[in-house]
Amino acid sequence: LPESLAASYEAREGVTREAIVAATQAALGDEPRRWGIWGHSAGSGTALSQPGEFALGRACLACPLGRALEARVSDPLFLCASEGDGCNRFSETSPADSLTLAAVNKAPPFSTFESADLAYAGPSLPRRGVLLFREGD
Secondary structure, three states: OOOOOOOOOOOOOOOOHHHHHHHHHHHOOOOOOOOEEEEEHHHHHHHHHOOOOOOOEEEEEOOOHHHHHOOOOOOOEEEEEEOOOHHHHOOOOOHHHHHHHHHHOOOOOOEEEOOHHHHOOOOOOOOEEEEEEOOOO
């Protein structure tokens, strides 16, 4: 993506995250498909902000948890964050406090998993889940 830290090309007008996702979907053909989207770190904003339906879900890995918890998307959503990750370590609100604030601010409810094995257990998973690696995990 143009603003990527690893981008080795000049940004061009009209080359946005939305345009790249739409072009990727279009390149796969006109046949109806079910989509999912995921983002890592700052890219989690892409996964949360893309218009349209992502029936297979949206996943945000190493995400800034406070903003991600406030996401108003109707698709299944899985957030994976760490208290030690840079985007959370330097945030004004800790990830654990973000979970509390989200509940107080009446953000859509999440199931919180205490471990990775619980996040993937069971035949039916919640529509919104959070796996938070706490300091010392």
